[in-house]
Amino acid sequence: MTGTDTQFPLELNQPRLSVKKPEQRYDKQGEMDDTERLDRAMRGFIKDFGATAALYMESCVHCGQCAEVCQYYVQTGDPKYTPIWKLEPFKQAYKRETGPFAPLFRIFNLKRRVTVRELEEWQELIYDSCTQCGRCTMVCPMGIDIASLVGLARHGMAAAGLVPHELWATVERAKREGSPLGATPAVLKDRIAWLEDEHSVEIPLDQERADVLMTISSIEVMKYPQSIVALARIMKRMGASWTFRSDGYEATNFSMFAGDQQGQRQASLKLIEAAIAVGAKTLILPECGHAYQALRWQGANLYGEPLPFRVVQIAEYLAEGIRQGKLQLQPVQSSVTFHDPCQIVRRGGVTEAPREVLRALGVELREMDAHGAYNWCCGGGGGVVTIHRADPLRYRTYQIKMQQVEDTGAELLVSTCSNCRQTFDDGQAHFHWDKTAQSLLELVADHLVTEQE
Amino acid sequence: MSTETDLLDFARGPALEAALIIMVFGIFWRLVGVLALRRPRDLSEPRVRHAWLGGVKTIFTRMWPRREFRPRILHWEAVSYLFHFGLAVVILGLVPHILLIRDITGLSWPGLPTGVITFAAGVSLISLLALLAHRATHPVLRQISNFDDYFSWLLVFTPLLTGLMAYYHLGGRYEDLLALHMLSAELLLAWLPFSKLAHTVLFAFSRGVTGTIYSRRGAQT
Incomplete structure (x- = not known):
């Protein structure tokens, strides 16, 4: 038993990973004054700031389309969940400190200096209400990869010790x-x-x-x-x-x-x-x-x-095994819908392999209305599933997913991500839903043709 | 009498020159300021070779939203297109504009009948008004809009309006209206590099970059 265990007890028997407690609104780590916190946030944010991120910062035309495809805005109608708005303090800091016209912004004070208070308020937007699923990236008419910018903003927040408590505790324990x-x-x-x-x-x-x-x-x-x-x-x-x-x-x-x-x-x-x-x-x-x-x-x-x-x-490995004839499968006599994990499919490029495996299993594949690179997130990615205070919001976004699955009428729901799986399990329990997410891997293992010994 | 022609001369001469210089230098500054930043090589094993081709493709495919996204955004996207098309027809189709472009660049092409231009300008103006109303009323747009959005709108709207007024001699002497039209257009050109209007150039870069990154992973762009 180490120090982290008693400090941040993890509820391992719960259907998902979670830490007891924090009712605290803005979580903070470490002791430092506001100036240092702010300085660290900005340095952490800028540290890996290359041409690509800067280009994105310059390109937004404020069309608002990203909100229309974001599960948080769609489910709440609250404009603060507009994906590009989640980066506002960092955008301001960029324009004021590093952009090509930064001197002009500073001389005329066109963009105010960001405050620690603002960053604290933005914690909810940068962590609790973004799974970095990248759906906004796919709609942006300027092609801005907003999800990657949220990743950079999180570098700044982590450096400044402004991470939601449970996510921070999870990381500390992992380290x-x-x-x-x-x-x-x-x-x-x-x-x-x-x-x-x-x-x-x-x-x-x-x-x-x-x-x-x-x-x-x-x-x-x-x-x-x-x-x-x-x-x-x-x-x-x-x-x-x-x-x-x-x-x-x-x-x-x-x-x-x-x-x-x-x-x-x-x-x-x-x-x-x-x-x-x-x-x-x-x-x-x-x-x-x-x-x-x-x-x-x-x-x-x-x-x-x-x-x-x-x-x-x-x-991908399963698909290779099937192609090489090493994995012989018995047919699954069910209709199946496949949930695309964002980081593997939309942002990872593995779209075909899981479908190839499902075809080899002989299932009747019923795709969701938006699938593949345009899929809706399960709502638990980006560390969101660990953040306790985000639960009510997460359940609202989960309803989109449930509806999508229901609409297919498929008997089985299959995916290939255990983080999605625990999000599905938790949502299933919360809504007393009759669908359990299955693992593609386990489905394959359960349907291997019996070996001739 | 002489003041008015002076104003027109100023608009045709030094003001135009200054606006063009600011625009070209400003865009150059903004692009270099961004593109000269670090561009670390991606060391991960690409799934797809020649991913830049995907980047080029994305510049075009992002012109129209995917089926999955259309129900919630297509109507306003269409209005935005009406405005952009109308503006393009006016800028590139009106004979005096073509003559001006020929003077500056040496390039020339046949113009469109003025009836078409007037119609396009009208469509542009009406769609701009609709887009302004949308921006001022939609909760998301209200949240994310700033001075740049409204000022840029004004600077696009004014030359369209004054251009129509000058052509039809509405509301003043032709020379005055023309001078006003030219000066407002020049203000627009000078403002462009510092504002969201720079998307006229930036769109190709940001779409291209994302298209390349995602293509490299074998993902959809």
Whole structure:
């Protein structure tokens, strides 16, 4: 038991990750005066500010279309949830401090200096009411990637110690224990031993060499351990040499959501170093959306050079196995609708692989009205599912998703992200809904053609 | 008598020159100020090669909203297009405008009949009024709008209106109206680089960049 446990008890038995308490409106971390907090926020924001982000800051024409596709505005009608408005203090700071006309803005005081009070007020907009799902990016007539700007704003907020309490606590715990949910190496080892025993499968751990390094989300370790069994069954059929490593298994990266870049880098480095240590040719990321965003698209940039192995999401790997004829599947006699995890599909580019797998399962695929890159978010991404005070808002956005699923009339709801899955579980319990989100991975593992022994 | 022609001479001469210089230099400054910032190489393994082609594609595909988004935005998008088309017809179709552009750039093309121009200007003005009313009443637009939005609107509206007035000799002497028209258009040109109106140039860059980033990942743009 470490200090974080008693300080921020996590309700592991609840259907989703959450921390007790904070009724506090604006959460703050660390002791510092307002000037320093503000200074840190701005430096944190500007630190990685390149030409791309600046271009976005310059380009907004205030058309308001981003609001019309954002689940928070659509469900509440409150204009403060307009995606580009969520960046207002940072936009002001940019125009005043770094933009090409910054001197003019300063001399004539055209943009006021941002205050700490404003940043505190914006905490709700930058964290509680943005899952970084990137739907706004797809509608913007100027092509502004608003979701990526929210990521930069979070860098500033994290540097200034202005992160919602539970998200911050989750990150702190991950940094201290190697997992945000208490899935420490010892816990992982125990779980694996128990699962091997219980399900008579072999789950290699800490092999010295392997072609494939398997990673896992602690959400799966703690809440959906059957996923690990499913992975083992599938890897056996794939015939690959593979292993988990206790020095690099945790695929979640809540630091990325919080905006803690150092933490994000540390978490990614563990996986990268473990993969290099075992000589892996492939690193497989589990059913976890942000893990894909963090390692597949940001990992090499934080590492400082191209990764010497390929990074694939499990659905991509399943599709490969099916194409190579290694995974023979029994048909699933059901109609299915697929929920596209934002970070894997819209912002990750893995749109076809999960559908290829579903086709191989012989399901009747009933797409939602808006799907693929235009899908509605489950409402739990971007770390939002951890933020307790955001729950009422999150349930409202979840209603869009429920309606979408209902409209398809499909019997099964399948996805490939355990963060979406816990959001679905929580929403299901809240609304007493009869649909349970299924894992694509587990569906495949349950429908492998029985082996001829 | 001489003051009025002086004003027109000023509008045709030094004012035009100054406006053009400010516009060109301003746009240059704004673009360089942004594009000269760091552009770190993306070290992740691209899913798609030659992703810049996707960037170019996105410059065009973002001209019209996706099916999924249309029900909530298409009507105002259409009004905005009416305004933009009308304005383009007026700027590029009216013979005196073409002559002016020829003087400055050497490029020339046939003009459109004045009836068409008048119609286009009318459509533009009416859609601009509608867009202003929309901005002033819609909660989202009220929230995010600032001085730039309203001032830029005024600077686009005025030359259209004064141009029509001058052409039909409404409300004053032709020379005065023409001078007013030219001066207001010059103010617009000089204001453009410092305001949201710079989207006339910036749109291609921001769409292109996002299109490239997302194409590289094999994602939809």
